[in-house]
Amino acid sequence: MTIVKCSECHADVSDKAAACPKCGNKISGAGKHSGKALLWVAGGLAALFVIGAIVQGERPEAKEEHKLRLALELCRKEQNDDLKSISERRLVRGACDRIRDEYIQKYNRNPE
Ligand SMILES: [Zn+2]
Numbered sequence: 001m002t003i004v005k006c007s008e009c010h011a012d013v014s015d016k017a018a019a020c021p022k023c024g025n026k027i028s029g030a031g032k033h034s035g036k037a038l039l040w041v042a043g044g045l046a047a048l049f050v051i052g053a054i055v056q057g058e059r060p061e062a063k064e065e066h067k068l069r070l071a072l073e074l075c076r077k078e079q080n081d082d083l084k085s086i087s088e089r090r091l092v093r094g095a096c097d098r099i100r101d102e103y104i105q106k107y108n109r110n111p112e
Pocket residue numbers: 006007008009010011020021022023024025
């Protein structure tokens with residue numbers, strides 16, 4: 001904190017104080033100003049982040065990724081279906097692995 005001079009009575013006042021303790025004059029210290037500016041920047045960033053998330057949600061690649069992920073999920077369920085024969089499940093697993101490989105190739109990360 002810094003000590004500033006009151007513009008009314010010239011007393012030494014902390015810039016964190018809302019008003020001069022001597023005359024009650026409002027103190028507008030530099031610290032308070034930057035604090036407010038920071039708040040604005042933070043608010044702006046938060047708004048940008050929300051807008052970015054919305055835009056990203058509507059991006060076609062994001063939809064594509066979601067579809068691929070869903071397909072893989074369904075495929076894995078099918079793969080673990082006990083009613084299917086071993087050879088059938090093996091076949092399904094091969095298909096699932098292909099979907100996963102495609103996903104990894106496209107998005108560079110493992111969806112599972
Ligand atoms: Zn004062």
